[in-house]
Amino acid sequence: MTCDELRDMHELYSLGLLEREEKGEIDAHLVRGCDTCRKNLKDALAVNAILMSFSPDLAPPARVKRRLLASLGVKRAGWGWLGALAAACMLVLALWLGAEERRRASELADARHSLIEISVQRDRLQQAIGFLNDPETRPVSFGKGQPAPPRGTVLVNPRSGVLLIASNLPPLAAGRIYEMWVIPKGGTPRPAGLFHSDAAGTALHILSGPLDIGTLGVVAVTVEPESGSSAPTTTPVIAAPVAGL
Amino acid sequence: MIFLKFLPAGLAYAFLQVVLRFKEETELARRLKAREPEAMAELYDRYGRLTYSIIYRVVRNTAVAEDLVQETFLRVWNRVHSFDQQRGALGPWVLAVARNRAIDYLRSIDGRMSAGALELDRMENPALFSGFEDSALSIDRARQLKNAFEKLTPSQRTVIELAYFEGMSQTEMADRLKQPLGTVKTWVRSALKILRDELIEAATA
Ligand SMILES: [Zn+2]
Numbered sequence: 001m002t003c004d005e006l007r008d009m010h011e012l013y014s015l016g017l018l019e020r021e022e023k024g025e026i027d028a029h030l031v032r033g034c035d036t037c038r039k040n041l042k043d044a045l046a047v048n049a050i051l052m053s054f055s056p057d058l059a060p061p062a063r064v065k066r067r068l069l070a071s072l073g074v075k076r077a078g079w080g081w082l083g084a085l086a087a088a089c090m091l092v093l094a095l096w097l098g099a100e101e102r103r104r105a106s107e108l109a110d111a112r113h114s115l116i117e118i119s120v121q122r123d124r125l126q127q128a129i130g131f132l133n134d135p136e137t138r139p140v141s142f143g144k145g146q147p148a149p150p151r152g153t154v155l156v157n158p159r160s161g162v163l164l165i166a167s168n169l170p171p172l173a174a175g176r177i178y179e180m181w182v183i184p185k186g187g188t189p190r191p192a193g194l195f196h197s198d199a200a201g202t203a204l205h206i207l208s209g210p211l212d213i214g215t216l217g218v219v220a221v222t223v224e225p226e227s228g229s230s231a232p233t234t235t236p237v238i239a240a241p242v243a244g245l
Numbered sequence: 246m247i248f249l250k251f252l253p254a255g256l257a258y259a260f261l262q263v264v265l266r267f268k269e270e271t272e273l274a275r276r277l278k279a280r281e282p283e284a285m286a287e288l289y290d291r292y293g294r295l296t297y298s299i300i301y302r303v304v305r306n307t308a309v310a311e312d313l314v315q316e317t318f319l320r321v322w323n324r325v326h327s328f329d330q331q332r333g334a335l336g337p338w339v340l341a342v343a344r345n346r347a348i349d350y351l352r353s354i355d356g357r358m359s360a361g362a363l364e365l366d367r368m369e370n371p372a373l374f375s376g377f378e379d380s381a382l383s384i385d386r387a388r389q390l391k392n393a394f395e396k397l398t399p400s401q402r403t404v405i406e407l408a409y410f411e412g413m414s415q416t417e418m419a420d421r422l423k424q425p426l427g428t429v430k431t432w433v434r435s436a437l438k439i440l441r442d443e444l445i446e447a448a449t450a
Pocket residue numbers: 002003029030034035036037038
């Protein structure tokens with residue numbers, strides 16, 4: 001068979017579902033180093049991954065991770081009691097971290113969810129994802145349980161700054177803009193950049209740069225004149241307490 | 246049929262899990278190959294949830310899904326030495342292992358074992374999951390696929406579902422759906438063609 005005739009079969013091939021003869025045909029092309037079929041197989045594997053990832057989202061219980069890590073601890077050390085001790089320590093640690101970890105994990109998942117709703121440029125999205133994936137990043141959600149006002153997540157990271165993901169932002173009047181503020185504990189608000197929301201009332205805003213998390217109190221957003229202000233002139237539409245993270 | 250509920254909620258999360266991460270994973274792959282358990286924790290943080298979602302979708306039993314998630318990650322751990330850390334894509338590999346472990350389980354309880362197990366095993370070879378083009382795993386690609394998927398007819402969706410999440414060959418589908426094999430093959434072929442054409446169209450647009 002020609003590469004073209006095999007084109008429809010790479011997905012089933014890579015799912016292990018082809019009948020013997022068809023499978024043999026593809027194998028033959030791959031074995032003799034057929035570039036077309038190799039590329040088509042890669043494409044099929046990518047399609048498989050994306051299609052499978054459309055599955056309804058479901059969170060596993062935390063014990064799955066604990067058990068996994070515990071089993072690795074033992075296997076890896078392989079020194080009898082020492083390995084077992086390592087596993088036990090890991091389990092205790094996992095239990096201890098559990099609650100906090102769960103809270104963070106679910107907030108980060110929420111943030112990921114809302115990210116996708118927002119139409120932003122690719123590089124900014126990439127930057128935001130990098131932010132979300134950084135273990136140093138601490139999320140704080142705001143507006144939860146309130147139907148109308150802005151909702152979302154503020155994420156702070158000592159190395160990379162502040163990432164704001166917001167939805168339900170009220171539409172702005174002409175000549176107005178949103179301005180973010182970083183407010184130290186007991187200090188005056190520092191301007192942290194201007195942004196617009198999209199038509200759906202969502203926005204993603206990043207303040208890049210190192211941040212002293214220890215002194216941080218609140219991240220807030222106000223509506224300001226289009227050129228921005230050096231101090232807030234209106235009541236915040238968002239105020240996320242970020243102290244003590 | 247219950248398995249027709251393709252798509253909805255998982256998409257957003259899925260995008261980010263599979264698509265955007267794979268470029269940043271060289272370091273993670275290196276640490277996995279160096280047998281660092283913390284790297285495994287990180288891998289789990291990235292793909293555990295998606296893995297669980299996919300496995301649950303296949304086996305529809307939480308206890309079994311939990312076990313199979315563990316099996317999936319242990320398998321990855323034990324085979325990562327032959328993964329190409331420079332050009333490999335961890336996500337597609339982990340998901341393939343997860344799906345195959347779940348299908349393997351289904352087959353074992355259905356008594357459908359045999360040669361299939363070996364085949365699945367072969368398709369989890371980490372070496373297969375390298376050398377993807379950037380565009381193959383891009384966020385745009387995921388969007389296009391989702392759009393294309395929505396164009397499929399119910400019959401086309403069904404056969405895709407049966408292939409991916411029930412692990413049925415076309416002969417088995419014909420049996421299950423009480424349709425001639427030729428019809429099933431046409432559905433499968435046309436479904437995959439719609440998905441692929443959408444991608445090609447988008448790539449050349
Ligand atoms: Zn070929």
